[in-house]
Amino acid sequence: MATSPFWADLDWNVRPTEQGLLRRIHIDAPLLLGLLVLCGFGLMVLYSAGDQNLATVERQLVRLGIAFGLMLLIAQIPPTTLRRWSLGIYGVGVVMLIAVLIIGEIGKGAQRWLDLGVVRFQPSELLKLAVPMTVAWLLSQRPLPPRLLGILLAMMLTLFPVVLIAKQPDLGTSLLVASAGILVLFIAGLSWRMIIGLAIAAGALAPLLWMGMHDYQRDRVMTFLNPESDPLGTGYHIIQSQIAIGSGGISGKGWLNGTQSHLEFLPERHTDFIFAVIGEEFGFTGIVALLGLYLFIIFRGLMIAARAESNYDRLLAGGLTLVFFVYLFVNTGMVTGLLPVVGVPLPLISYGGTSMVTLMAGFGMLMAIETHKSKK
Template sequence: MSSLIADRRHSQRWGLTQASSKIHIDIILLLGLISLLGVGLMVLYSAGGQDSSLLIRQLIRIATAFIALLVLSNIHPDRMRDAAYWIYGAGLMLLVAVLVFGHEGKGAQRWLDLGFFRFQPSELMKLAVPLLVATYLAERPLPPSFGRLLVGLVMIVVPSLLIAKQPDLGTSILIASSGLIVVFLSGISWRLIIGFITLCASALPVLWYVMHDYQRQRVLTLLNPESDPLGAGYHIIQSKIAIGSGGIFGRGWLEGTQSQLAFLPERSTDFIFAVIAEEFGLIGVGVLLVMYLLVAGRGLYIASQAQSSFARLLAGSISITFLVYVFVNVGMVTGLLPVVGVPLPLVSYGGTSMVTLLAGFGILMSIHTHRRMMSP
């Protein structure tokens, strides 16, 4: 407790002298994000059948998301830590509300209709879960005791299950992993980690049992896509054709036949990676993946330079989760993972996920720019 108070006194003293007139932005991260978003818009123009109204809608979304980024990057990380329990609690209540009053779209209840706009509480939880787990674990010395570890796991599991019930398996997995990454970064012993993984592996049959039919179907189709060419397998078959036919150099921008002739379903949203692969080839997707790695790498660097355990855990989780996003989507589109419905971050059209993603980077910038000017 005493150390917490000391922390706060420090930050107040240093904060006054340092941050009065400055806008808190990390230029390197910003440049990385802007170039990814730029690539995204270019591909979207092609994938969406050269529809400029689609681009405008996406641009509006990006602008909104940048406002969120700027707001969060100018809030001191300590304030976020103070609000962690409240944000999490509110998010949890909203999730329950969604299950009770939610608005159904495409067979899943994810939306809460607030009259003036529709809102997906699961998006809020993408940030609230790592924020709370980082706050909670960093209250005491790391690595956490076994009891605190269990409490932390409960904080992760409850919202994940609520979201899986909507049903939105993709988001549920992402939220669970964002929390688990915090736990991992908190330095729990490797023995516990391996034990946990074994436990999860043995729980797979149980998971199979509680899954929805369409989710099981997707797993089965992944193992043998040709078995269901009219249903779930259609996505994977067409996606593989698109990727494979791109070759090393690609067919060129706006030249991909799979995407332009609309063989590829969901080509501007979840399967946009296949469009990139078709039109820009192996080189194009290689460059894109490197860009993702660079952005995430900057995030990891920010995490390593953070001055409190809380900030380190949160920044680390946000950066790694971003990578998880990328790899789950790419794995799904290339047929390595089941089709769980995760968009390609910063590139896929639509989704409230754009706001959440950039808000997360806002937190990273806040953590980096609010450092006290003293060497550790």
């Protein structure tokens, strides 16, 4: 018994015809298990990073509840319906983005929120789902791999909202939205020649991007290149988070014992930099376990994509899963000093509701894709 890992007991080869209880209510058991363990671990870390304030943990728990609820709700929607709605959701999202920009012009300053009276809402979050949905919808009209026209249309559908979001300015989200569109294209079989061509084009556009950046964004890039140049200014985050992670060593300082985080040296320790708290308190061992958990979720997502019924399902499932990975990679890369500081949270662990709701909605779609297969 001890030799067989826990997933040996899981039902990996659930046939669409089999009708388990969870399956009947459109839940993918492995994905749900992975998400629950991850979120549970996240709450534990948050308790430590948030100065052992139970109120913080409770608020996060409420958000998690809402997000899981939304996930289960979306899982009930058949993918064919999602496909029909794709373009409509995209349209609504873009209109709201434009509205936010106009309000931002009037209010003078960064504007990301749309106040709908009852809830404040970030339209850019909606686009994280709408872009892969629309691109998947577009590319599934024709046989794969896509032809030039399809690629160009997909690029336009992606870049239009990306530019709007970048203007807010929100570099992190625009990066995630852009990657969502591109990753769907990749899953769709975009030819390697095109991929290389696009990479070269992106490289050529980099100086233009630099010119268009805000000062604080340039600062971040400069700081990334040389964090010691400004140890008390923009380099402070990176230096302190590396100290936190590095001083954690192999076994870590223990839960609730991280000096960097508890003595407030580590900025934004319960939001974007929570990964450093994990590194400090749980050490290399803890991080390997965490990354293993993420890997499990990502691989399950890719598996769902590979064996989905239709092209739309495959492209959407693959795109959403890979965006989840981009989240993870950008955040951990930033906190460990591999990438510049971009405001991307550690998915499902960082404190904050918006990205969590979007991510769980995405997992809801994955579950829908996995569980709504037509009986043979």
